Amino acid sequence: MAEPSGLTHTETITDLAGATDAWRQWLTSEKRASAHTLSAYERDLEQFLDFLQDHLGTAPGISDLAALKPADFRGYLARRVSKGFAKTSTARALSVVRGYFRFLERRGVLSNAAVFSIRGPRIPVSVPKALTVTEAAETLDAMGDLASEPWIAARDVALVSLLYGGGLRIGEALALNRSDYPIGDTLSITGKGNKQRIVPILPAVRAAIDDYVARCPYRGSPDDPLFLGARGKRLQAGVAQRAMRLARGWLDLPETATPHALRHSFATHLLAGGGDLRAIQELLGHASLTTTQRYTSVDAERLMDVHSRAHPRDR
Template sequence: MISPAARDALQGWLDRQKALKGASENTIDAYGRDVAGFLAFMTRHKGEAQGLGPLARIGVSDMRAWMAHTRGQDVGPRSLARKLSAVKSFYRWLSEREGFEPTAVLSTRSPKFQRKLPRPLAEDAAREMIATVEMQSATPWVAARDQAVVTLLYGCGLRISEALGLTGRDMPLGEALRIIGKGGKERVVPVIPAAQDAVAAYLRLCPYEPAPDDPVFRGVRGGPLSPRAVQKVVERTRLQLGLPASATPHAMRHSFATHLLNAGGDLRAIQELLGHASLSTTQAYTAVDTARLWEVYQRAHPKA
């Protein structure tokens, strides 16, 4: 059980994250679960509900006990690092509000883990994906729809949710598109002619004309197209082309970023196009490029 004072403090912190940092609902929910789990553990660990006074006195041994308990629940290093990050952020805010020293919490070391690098497609594989995806349906408008969605993912670097979130108000596509991404963050992305043409071809064939507030991309029964339907058609296409399991819809977005970087694109500009809140997220693509260069070097360099 969490004390009322601690619960109120947690809600205050979550409200601040949402208001000032624009965190998405999913992120807020994850933060809430992580910190509530920490507070519940401290209640059990100390044998009594932890009000704001006891929370200010959390020590190094308490943090070690929580870390050990969390690891014992088969929580991996990456997830534990995320939980610890949420707890630290909460404590940083709480300590400023309540006027105590949070050193024991903030000095807790995050577990080390191997960051997963994005796995983009080669340029020719991305082109083959776009050219082949329309072959997965014998219905012309469905084939055109699938090709239009995948073209937007690769040609504009959109997330699936962003592509499927387009409405009749966004049509016809111009040279730029205003996207509301994660956490309500807004960005403007250029729309290449190939994407304009693919969406226009789909709209000409689609039996459902979208009103301003209606989704552009529809399922076969007329409802909004689901992300799972896009994932399935991309999976069928990758199997047909013999591409690896990493060739997913999201990989088309990774490919957009990596190919721009390879062509000399500026990292900051790519960050803006992708809608990444942090440059460190975009910098993962630099690691991808470095890893690829190292592989080429090892294959080509003459051995002594």
């Protein structure tokens, strides 16, 4: 079997521990998985191997993995159902297990077609929950009124403006450094899988960031974070989420009004305004157009609501 492209790991794998170490190294060096992704993958694989130990009555080895039958993998899925795992979580876990077997097959360690014959749980298509244009504007205003210190209020407004005005993920925004400032007409963002994309920056977003930087009491080097917490360290996502929860309570918004909902709102409002789906895909950094197409359902729901309220035959 040919090795995965670019793999430099050449020693013979003789046990499961070595196989897992090689897989982990490959994810880190070749797939460039983030620390968060790597941790989630490791947890999914560990849960699968724990199941096998209970299922087989002994710690599994490479030969045990090679001998697994479809019924064994169905037992694994059934165990996750009995433990109350969400379908989305189980679908991802099965994908991780398949990836692990595929990696070992490419390394010539083992071959087992059974894992690829199992159908995973059917995932219902989730429709992103977006704020209305009015709710998004009110959220921006609330962020400027609810913080205890003026510079923190300016920071929260700048962050929310960037999420809604640029469609960034919260992690992408918080990963920005001082070297990214001053913000120009565009911003280079490193997204999932270390993929780069260019995001246009609206004048209002740029002005909000300028105001925050001018008020921020901390001055740092280019390698220091752009968005800072109260103690001058990189702002944590949990702090931003708490600020959003406070605004949500103040404005009586639904629990779906999270920082990530601002990204959904960005896409939904662009589409409603006539934005091209392919362009929105590029702006969001989606690898597949299928992911972006979920927003057409949001817009369709909005149009149906407008129709039902405005058409005379619906009154």
